[in-house]
Amino acid sequence: LTLERDLRRALQDDPTQLVLYYQPQLDADTGRCIGCEALVRWRHPLRGLMLPGEFISLAERSGLIVELGRWVLAEACAEQARWAAAGLLLPVSVNLSPVQLERSDLTPYVRGLVQRYQIAPGMLELELTEGALMSEDARHLEVFNALMQLGCRFALDDFGTGYSSLSRLKRFPISRLKIDQAFVSTLPGSGDDEAVVRATLSMARDMGMDVVAEGVETDGQHHCLLAMGCTQMQGYRFARPMPAAELYHFVARLP
Ligand code: G
Ligand code: G
Ligand code: MN
Ligand code: NA
Numbered sequence: 001l002t003l004e005r006d007l008r009r010a011l012q013d014d015p016t017q018l019v020l021y022y023q024p025q026l027d028a029d030t031g032r033c034i035g036c037e038a039l040v041r042w043r044h045p046l047r048g049l050m051l052p053g054e055f056i057s058l059a060e061r062s063g064l065i066v067e068l069g070r071w072v073l074a075e076a077c078a079e080q081a082r083w084a085a086a087g088l089l090l091p092v093s094v095n096l097s098p099v100q101l102e103r104s105d106l107t108p109y110v111r112g113l114v115q116r117y118q119i120a121p122g123m124l125e126l127e128l129t130e131g132a133l134m135s136e137d138a139r140h141l142e143v144f145n146a147l148m149q150l151g152c153r154f155a156l157d158d159f160g161t162g163y164s165s166l167s168r169l170k171r172f173p174i175s176r177l178k179i180d181q182a183f184v185s186t187l188p189g190s191g192d193d194e195a196v197v198r199a200t201l202s203m204a205r206d207m208g209m210d211v212v213a214e215g216v217e218t219d220g221q222h223h224c225l226l227a228m229g230c231t232q233m234q235g236y237r238f239a240r241p242m243p244a245a246e247l248y249h250f251v252a253r254l255p
Contacts, residue, residue: 004062006044007055011067017043018068020075021241022092024250025212025234028226033251035091035125037234038076039241040068060099069100074113077124079244081117088251093125093155098132107146114150121151125176128154130162133172141171148173155212160196170207176232177204181215184235188224197228 010017022036042050059065076092083090100106113119126147132140133156144154155176156169160183179200183193197213204211213225216235225233239250 003055003058004064007042007059007062007064007068010042011064011071015071017045018071018075019043020072020079020244022079022244022247023234023241024239024247025093025232026238027231028222028233029231031255033090033254034232035093036247037093037127037241038072038079038095040072056097060097063099065097065099066103069097070109073110077113077117077119080119080123082244083248084118086248088248089120089123090251091123091125091153093127095127095157096132098128098135101128101132101140101143107143107150110147110152111150114152119151122153124151125153125155127157127178129157130159133168134163144172158214159200166203174209176210176212178234179211179213179230181235184213184215184221184225185217187221194224194228197225197230201229 019041020038021041022038024033025035025037026032027034040052040056042055044050056065059068073094076094080090080092110124114124148154153175154173155178156174157178158180159177161180177200179197183196186193187197188194201211210232211230212232212234213221213230214234216222216225216233216237218237221235222233222237225231242250
């Protein structure tokens with residue numbers, strides 16, 4: 001309860017306690033940075049730097065995720081505009097909680113950001129987990145479509161760990177699948193997980209989607225993924241999540 005009160009205070013009175021880190025996503029074929037994922041951190045005045053695992057579920061339970069999610073979206077768009085002003089055009093992915101989709105004001109909020117920061121189509125990707133696609137509520141599909149009209153793209157996070165059927169996947173305008181770290185960590189060597197990666201790649205190709213592998217930590221994983229034809233990667237093998245200024249320099253050093 002104290003933590004909830006602290007988070008409410010941070011959001012209302014002192015949003016400088018919140019900070020976005022960015023983890024680059026690379027195309028391992030070209031070595032280029034193709035985007036980054038925004039990951040929130042909370043500089044708690046007493047507890048120090050807190051990771052989302054320590055406060056996102058609390059934010060979801062208490063409803064504070066709506067306010068927090070808005071802050072994250074706004075900050076990610078503002079940062080992207082700062083990078084653009086410095087000559088760096090880089091797509092940013094933002095994690096969306098299913099709770100945020102329930103709110104009828106999500107679309108107008110994002111529309112406001114896209115206009116204010118001149119976000120070009122395809123430069124803002126929203127990451128959802130399979131749970132967000134499970135709802136039978138037709139309004140959800142309307143929200144997806146409205147956001148897509150604004151130029152947002154969608155990625156399915158933690159792919160492979162949920163239960164979404166292919167027919168359901170097809171109904172949503174998803175442009176990218178993020179293969180969960182669980183299937184990457186056992187590579188090379190796990191025949192089962194290689195099969196999951198191959199099946200995902202083949203399905204994504206048929207459905208016109210991109211695939212990014214998450215949690216790539218080792219050379220062995222990197223090369224195994226490349227050999228299977230998965231070129232988009234994110235993970236400690238390349239870079240950890242880092243503050244915005246560091247990300248700018250990280251990308252500037254790449255070919
Ligand atoms: O940054 P870290 O690797 O600790 O992130 C852990 C989890 O927290 C990830 O599953 C990620 O999706 C989630 N997360 C990080 N930032 C956000 C955010 O801004 N909003 C939501 N809803 N989840 C986030
Ligand atoms: O949104 P999602 O659940 O996918 O968040 C990604 C999480 O994975 C973040 O907490 C991020 O810090 C973490 N992460 C990113 N790359 C790696 C990696 O190579 N290894 C491990 N163990 N975690 C990673
Ligand atoms: Mn994510
Ligand atoms: Na993930």
